Amino acid sequence: MKSCVEACLACYTACLDCATESIKMSDEAMLNCIQTCLDCAELCNLCARFCATDSDYSAKICAMCAELCDACAAECEKHDHEHCQECARACRECAEECAVMA
Amino acid sequence: MKSCVEACLACYTACLDCATESIKMSDEAMLNCIQTCLDCAELCNLCARFCATDSDYSAKICAMCAELCDACAAECEKHDHEHCQECARACRECAEECAVMA
Amino acid sequence: MKSCVEACLACYTACLDCATESIKMSDEAMLNCIQTCLDCAELCNLCARFCATDSDYSAKICAMCAELCDACAAECEKHDHEHCQECARACRECAEECAVMA
Amino acid sequence: MKSCVEACLACYTACLDCATESIKMSDEAMLNCIQTCLDCAELCNLCARFCATDSDYSAKICAMCAELCDACAAECEKHDHEHCQECARACRECAEECAVMA
Numbered sequence: 001m002k003s004c005v006e007a008c009l010a011c012y013t014a015c016l017d018c019a020t021e022s023i024k025m026s027d028e029a030m031l032n033c034i035q036t037c038l039d040c041a042e043l044c045n046l047c048a049r050f051c052a053t054d055s056d057y058s059a060k061i062c063a064m065c066a067e068l069c070d071a072c073a074a075e076c077e078k079h080d081h082e083h084c085q086e087c088a089r090a091c092r093e094c095a096e097e098c099a100v101m102a
Numbered sequence: 103m104k105s106c107v108e109a110c111l112a113c114y115t116a117c118l119d120c121a122t123e124s125i126k127m128s129d130e131a132m133l134n135c136i137q138t139c140l141d142c143a144e145l146c147n148l149c150a151r152f153c154a155t156d157s158d159y160s161a162k163i164c165a166m167c168a169e170l171c172d173a174c175a176a177e178c179e180k181h182d183h184e185h186c187q188e189c190a191r192a193c194r195e196c197a198e199e200c201a202v203m204a
Numbered sequence: 205m206k207s208c209v210e211a212c213l214a215c216y217t218a219c220l221d222c223a224t225e226s227i228k229m230s231d232e233a234m235l236n237c238i239q240t241c242l243d244c245a246e247l248c249n250l251c252a253r254f255c256a257t258d259s260d261y262s263a264k265i266c267a268m269c270a271e272l273c274d275a276c277a278a279e280c281e282k283h284d285h286e287h288c289q290e291c292a293r294a295c296r297e298c299a300e301e302c303a304v305m306a
Numbered sequence: 307m308k309s310c311v312e313a314c315l316a317c318y319t320a321c322l323d324c325a326t327e328s329i330k331m332s333d334e335a336m337l338n339c340i341q342t343c344l345d346c347a348e349l350c351n352l353c354a355r356f357c358a359t360d361s362d363y364s365a366k367i368c369a370m371c372a373e374l375c376d377a378c379a380a381e382c383e384k385h386d387h388e389h390c391q392e393c394a395r396a397c398r399e400c401a402e403e404c405a406v407m408a
Binding site for chain 2: 001003004005007008009010011012013014015016017018019021022023025026027030033034037038040041044045047048051052054062065069072076081083084086087089090091093094096097098100101
């Protein structure tokens with residue numbers, strides 16, 4: 001069991017590393033958008049969990065989430081793609097909600 | 103609290119969607135590598151969790167994880183980049199460990 | 205950087221193990237409910253991600269998610285607590301949606 | 307697809323809520339340990355991801371992770387169970403590594 005957990009976590013980091021390096025070969029124009037959106041997705045997911053479980057740390061995570069959501073919105077607002085504009089709107093709304101909780 | 107959870111999850115899916123669409127604009131050559139690595143990373147992470155907590159569903163998740171790790175290895179073996187070769191090795195090892203647990 | 209990743213993942217598994225063992229000391233009556241709900245939460249979260257990113261593996265994850273959601277609903281339906289009844293309803297709805305995708 | 311994502315995320319939060327409420331019925335003595343360990347596990351997992359992908363936000367997440375790891379160690383050091391002592395050690399090590407990165 002323990003060796004399976006270790007192999008899974010080693011594979012997890014190797015896959016993250018490979019995806020990260022391959023994404024860096026992407027078109028310069030969208031690179032920052034991809035990286036910021038992936039970070040923002042993860043932090044929003046954790047923030048939802050901490051709020052849903054009424055964690056003692058939810059206010060601190062909300063404060064950081066509000067900051068990252070605003071940064072992600074600022075990045076996505078630069079791009080005319082519909083999915084970027086949609087993402088920017090969701091980020092601004094989430095930043096507002098998180099700021100209230102923080 | 104509830105509206106913050108909802109805003110975070112809405113932002114989570116909007117960010118995932120934006121990242122996914124932006125990644126699709128990447129160089130064709132690396133697109134499949136990025137998508138498969140991101141999927142494999144997530145499933146390995148879940149598999150590690152189910153094994154670490156001795157879940158009743160760990161065998162089933164291990165079976166699916168072994169399959170996805172082999173597919174990810176096959177994809178990454180096509181690319182000469184060091185991070186792809188490293189990822190392929192970690193995937194093959196994880197597939198073996200997971201097959202034992204499945 | 206690498207040693208920080210390793211320390212974080214070692215701490216992640218130690219915390220999961222500690223929580224799992226401490227949960228096992230819980231009241232027998234709710235133990236299965238807690239474990240199944242935590243498993244179901246994780247798999248639903250992964251399933252949402254795979255569907256949102258239109259992964260090649262979303263159908264397979266949906267099939268497993270439908271199965272676990274039905275098992276979680278069956279467990280939670282045994283308990284009269286409002287949060288258990290609410291959870292059972294969400295699980296049945298999710299199982300139906302996932303069965304369509306599978 | 308969209309309705310499946312929504313059903314999965316609704317089920318995710320319902321399962322988290324049910325697990326959280328059921329855990330609150332646990333023995334008072336271990337309640338804080340369980341909650342802190344679950345929070346710490348999640349934040350360590352996110353911190354590993356942000357470090358592994360060399361995120362612009364890894365230093366900030368490391369700072370928060372160091373704080374939560376120290377709090378989790380302080381809680382687990384109160385309990386004589388082997389898994390609590392083991393967890394406390396992993397938390398102290400992780401807090402040190404994260405403090406270096408922060």
